[in-house]
Amino acid sequence: MRVTHSEVLIIGAGIAGLAAARRVHEADLTCRLLEKSRGLGGRCATRRFHNASFDHGAQFFTVRNPPLKALAESWLEQDSIREWCRGFPCAATGAGAGVDGYPRYCSSPGMNRLPKVLGSGLTIEKQVLVTSIERAADGWHVASSDERHWHSHALIVTAPLPQTLALLEPDVSRQVLTCFPALQEVDYDPCFTVMLALSGESGVPPPGAIREPNSAIDWIADNSMKHETGGPAALTVHTSAAFTRRHFDAPQEDVAAAVIEEVQPYLMADVAAWQVHRWRYAKPREPLSVGALALPGTHPLVLSGDYLNTPARLEGAFDSGISAATYILAQS
Structure with missing residues (x-):
């Protein structure tokens, strides 16, 4: 059996995993990320x-x-990101755009550019479906659905908590919950993202997004306004947790039809095409605000992700990854 070895293995190349890997890489430890998808982030x-x-x-x-902060400043200088705006109108509260004046950044032509920049120079294996994580005498053994195998002295797992616990061998999973009982209270809100390509302009107000237009919808953004690309509107609609739970198992056609009905006031043109994406673990309800959690032992197992850091946003995931890497480096 061929086994790939590294000092640190990271499961998941989302923002937490990429942040951890970059920090470990900068410390000159061998590090490898395993990602189940074709892309990063x-x-x-x-x-x-x-x-x-x-x-x-x-x-x-x-x-x-x-x-x-330091990375963002360098990304701004390199034009990898730009400031989008300093706030959004909120229909539920009546607040106007720029209500807090705090910069919101995006990467163009799409947000997937950010993980590509963050992952540059790292060793990443994509389309790897990890099926098991087992503790070994000298570290950790990871196996995938296509019967590939990896070994590492230290392991960071950044998947959503339910997926993490399912991957760990039962004894380790039980140990994690025993050491950190607060994890038993972690829960997630689901979300639909409905993408609507319009034949013309939208009615989304400047700067190209609005929060909570009604009880079914949490967010509408016009990507053509956001990225200043011109052309017909390209809307991203995020549904509320309550709406998503009611319709989670419904056919995509029914979800799209219901969402289009809910956002009619912001459609100034016909819907030319649509797609639906289900996020089962869209947002942790009450993140634990601990950064990362490390299982005691000679060979560290560290849990990382947005469910461990407040706020449960991109920056929270990034900070959690840095916390996980910092722990690993302190043990090496």
């Missing part, structure tokens, strides 16, 4: 269809804490 995702691009996960990010 997890919910920092962009999809293209009908000659339009749609950010269908994270819509922007903020920079409030030091770990991300």
Whole structure:
């Protein structure tokens, strides 16, 4: 059996995994990421269809804490990101755009550019479906659905908590919950992203997004306004948790029809094409605000992700990844 060895193995190349890997890489430890998808970034995702691009996960990010600040400044200088705006109108509260004046950043032509920049120079294996994680005498053993195998001295797992616990061998999973009982309270809100390509302009107000237009919809953004691409509107619609739970198992056609009805006031043109994406673990309800959690032992197992950091946004995931890497480096 051929086994690939590294000092640090990271499961998941979302923002937390990429942040951790970059920090470990900069410390000159051998590090490898395993990602089940074709792309990087997890919910920092962009999809293209009908000659339009749609950010269908994270819509922007903020920079409030030091770990991300230095990188963001360099990305601004390199034109990898830009400031989108400093606030959004909220229909539910009546607040206007720029209500807090705090910068929101995005990457163009889509948010998926950000993980590509963050992952540059790292060793990443894509389309790897990890099926098991087992503790070994000298570290950790990971296996995939296509019978590939990896070994590492330290392991960071950044998947949503239910997926993480399912991957760990039962004894380790039980140990994690025993050591960190607060994890038993972690839960997630689901979300539909409905992408609507219009035949003309939208009625979304400047700067190209509106929050909570009604009880079924949390967010509408016009990607053509956001990225200043011109042309017909390309709308990203995020549904509320309550709406998503009611319709989670419904056919995509029914979900799209219901959402189009809910956002009619913002459609100034016909819907030319649509797609639906289900996010089962869209947002942790109550993140634990601990950064990362490390299982005691000679060979570290560290849990990382937005469910462990407040706020549960892109920056929270980034900071959690840095916390996980910092723990690993302190043990090496």
